[in-house]
Amino acid sequence: MxxxxxxxxxxxxxxxxxxxxxxxxxxxxxxxxxxxxxxxxxxxxxxxxxxxxxxxxxxxxxxNSKGEKIALSVIRKHRLWETFLVEKLDFSWDEVHKVAEQLEHIRSEKLTNKLDVYLNFPKVDPHGNPIPDVNGKLIIIDAVCLDQFEIEEEGIFIEVKDESENFLKYLTKNNIVIGAKIKVLEKEEFDNSFKIEIDRKQFNISENVIKNLYLKK
Amino acid sequence: MxxxxxxxxxxxxxxxxxxxxxxxxxxxxxxxxxxxxxxxxxxxxxxxxxxxxxxxxxxxxxxNSKGEKIALSVIRKHRLWETFLVEKLDFSWDEVHKVAEQLEHIRSEKLTNKLDVYLNFPKVDPHGNPIPDVNGKLIIIDAVCLDQFEIEEEGIFIEVKDESENFLKYLTKNNIVIGAKIKVLEKEEFDNSFKIEIDRKQFNISENVIKNLYLKK
DNA sequence: ATTAATTTTTAGACACATCTAAATTATAAA
DNA sequence: TTTATAATTTAGATGTGTCTAAAAATTAAT
Incomplete structure (x- = not known):
C-alpha cells in the first residue's frame, strides 16, 4: 500500500x-x-x-505498467471528485482542484466506483480532462492546442490544462469557458500573443494562456 | 494545523x-x-x-474548549460523510464507518458546509448519532439505553453506539434496524442477557448487544 | 578535449509518530 | 504502613519523508 x-x-x-x-x-x-x-x-x-x-x-x-496503473487510479479519483464537487455540490471550476488533491487519496474502490455510478460515468471532468474508467481506460480528447491555430480559424474550447485558481478565474472573467467558440483574429510575432474573438468581443491573450487552451476544430 | x-x-x-x-x-x-x-x-x-x-x-x-471544538468539527465531518454515503451513494450502514474515518480528515470548510446543504442539514447520521451543526451544536438525542428497560417495556430503536461492521451486520440480520419497535420480554440475571421481541419474532441478545442499543421510550 | 556550469546524487541531520524496555508513580492488598 | 501490583512515563531506537551541504556525474561552452 x-x-x-x-x-x-x-x-x-x-x-x-x-x-x-x-x-x-x-x-x-x-x-x-x-x-x-x-x-x-x-x-x-x-x-x-x-x-x-x-x-x-x-x-x-x-x-512501468504497475506505476502507470496507480497513476491512472489516482487521476480517476481526482477527476471524479472534481466532477462531483461541481455537479452536485455547486463548486465552481476554479475551486475544486485543491480539495480534489486531498480526496484523490481516499482508499476505497467501492467508494470510487459508486461515485462513478452516481455521476453517471462521466467521460470528462469540469476542465475537460478525460476521466479514466474502472479499468484505467480513458477517451482520447480530440483537442488541438490553440497555438496550432491559423489566423481566421475557429474552434470550440473543450479542455484546459492549467487548473490553478487564478488562471481559471481569469478565463471565467473573460468568458473563456468550456464550450465557448473562439476565433483567432491576429497573431503577434514578437510575444506570441493572439487577438481572439469570443461572443463578438475581441481581446488579446498571452502565450501562457494560449498554451493551456485546447479546442475542437 | x-x-x-x-x-x-x-x-x-x-x-x-x-x-x-x-x-x-x-x-x-x-x-x-x-x-x-x-x-x-x-x-x-x-x-x-x-x-x-x-x-x-x-x-x-x-x-479544553479549543480541543472540544476540534473534536466536534471532526465528528461533524465524519457523520455528514456517513450520511452522504448511505443516502446518496447507496452504501449500507455497516460499510460507512471506515471510509468516513478517512473522509473526516479532509480539510475544507467550504466542502463540509456544502455537503451539509446538499444533504439538507441532517440532524442524525445513519446510526442515529447526532450531527454537530456548523457551530458545533448538536441536538440531544432523547434515547435510553436498552439496559435501563423493565420487563414488558417497549421502545423505538433510534441510536446505536458500536459502529463496527460485524456488529451492524448482526443487527441487520436480526431486523434490529433504526426505527424498529423492541419489547423486553425476559431478563436473565446470570449473564444479563434479554429476551426481546421485534416484528413478532422473539430472540435473545447478550449484554454486549444491549449496551449498544438506545431507544426512545 | 578540456574547462565551466548545471544537474543529480550522497551523506548526514531533523521532525513526526511510533515502538520496546526500564524506571517511576499511583493504587490495592496484606 | 509496608509491600505488591498496576498504570504511566522516560529513555532510547526505528521508519518515513524531508532538509542542507558536499561530492559526483553530465552537459554545454570555449
Missing amino acids: LTKSEENYIKEIYALEQKHKADVNTNLLAEKIETKASSVTDMLKKLAKKELLIYQKYKGVKL | LTKSEENYIKEIYALEQKHKADVNTNLLAEKIETKASSVTDMLKKLAKKELLIYQKYKGVKL
Whole structure:
C-alpha cells in the first residue's frame, strides 16, 4: 500500500511523461512537487525498489505498467471528485482542484466506483480532462492546442490544462469557458500573443494562456 | 494545523469523555487508538503544549474548549460523510464507518458546509448519532439505553453506539434496524442477557448487544 | 578535449509518530 | 504502613519523508 506522498510522485511523473513525451528528470519533478531534488532522488529509489518505475541514476525516470496503473487510479479519483464537487455540490471550476488533491487519496474502490455510478460515468471532468474508467481506460480528447491555430480559424474550447485558481478565474472573467467558440483574429510575432474573438468581443491573450487552451476544430 | 493523528487522538478523547463522564486515562486511550501507552503519553504532551487539552502526569487528560471544538468539527465531518454515503451513494450502514474515518480528515470548510446543504442539514447520521451543526451544536438525542428497560417495556430503536461492521451486520440480520419497535420480554440475571421481541419474532441478545442499543421510550 | 556550469546524487541531520524496555508513580492488598 | 501490583512515563531506537551541504556525474561552452 502506498503513502499519499508516493501517490503524488507517481501522479506527477505520469503527468510529466504525458506532457513531455520523454523520461522525467529530477529537477523538474522537484519543482512540480515543491520539494528538493535530493528528496526526489530518495523517493525515486524507494519507488524503484517497489517496482513501480524504471529509474537509472542521472538518466531520469519512467513509470512501468504497475506505476502507470496507480497513476491512472489516482487521476480517476481526482477527476471524479472534481466532477462531483461541481455537479452536485455547486463548486465552481476554479475551486475544486485543491480539495480534489486531498480526496484523490481516499482508499476505497467501492467508494470510487459508486461515485462513478452516481455521476453517471462521466467521460470528462469540469476542465475537460478525460476521466479514466474502472479499468484505467480513458477517451482520447480530440483537442488541438490553440497555438496550432491559423489566423481566421475557429474552434470550440473543450479542455484546459492549467487548473490553478487564478488562471481559471481569469478565463471565467473573460468568458473563456468550456464550450465557448473562439476565433483567432491576429497573431503577434514578437510575444506570441493572439487577438481572439469570443461572443463578438475581441481581446488579446498571452502565450501562457494560449498554451493551456485546447479546442475542437 | 493538526495532523490526522492529532485529530484522531482528540476525537477519541472526546468520545471517551462523553462515555465515561470523567478524565480519560492513558491505557484506555491507547487501546482505542490501537497504539501503546507510551505513544499516547508522547502525543498528550504535544497536544497539551498546543493548548488543546489539560494534561497532568499520571492524572489523565481532558479536552479544553479549543480541543472540544476540534473534536466536534471532526465528528461533524465524519457523520455528514456517513450520511452522504448511505443516502446518496447507496452504501449500507455497516460499510460507512471506515471510509468516513478517512473522509473526516479532509480539510475544507467550504466542502463540509456544502455537503451539509446538499444533504439538507441532517440532524442524525445513519446510526442515529447526532450531527454537530456548523457551530458545533448538536441536538440531544432523547434515547435510553436498552439496559435501563423493565420487563414488558417497549421502545423505538433510534441510536446505536458500536459502529463496527460485524456488529451492524448482526443487527441487520436480526431486523434490529433504526426505527424498529423492541419489547423486553425476559431478563436473565446470570449473564444479563434479554429476551426481546421485534416484528413478532422473539430472540435473545447478550449484554454486549444491549449496551449498544438506545431507544426512545 | 578540456574547462565551466548545471544537474543529480550522497551523506548526514531533523521532525513526526511510533515502538520496546526500564524506571517511576499511583493504587490495592496484606 | 509496608509491600505488591498496576498504570504511566522516560529513555532510547526505528521508519518515513524531508532538509542542507558536499561530492559526483553530465552537459554545454570555449
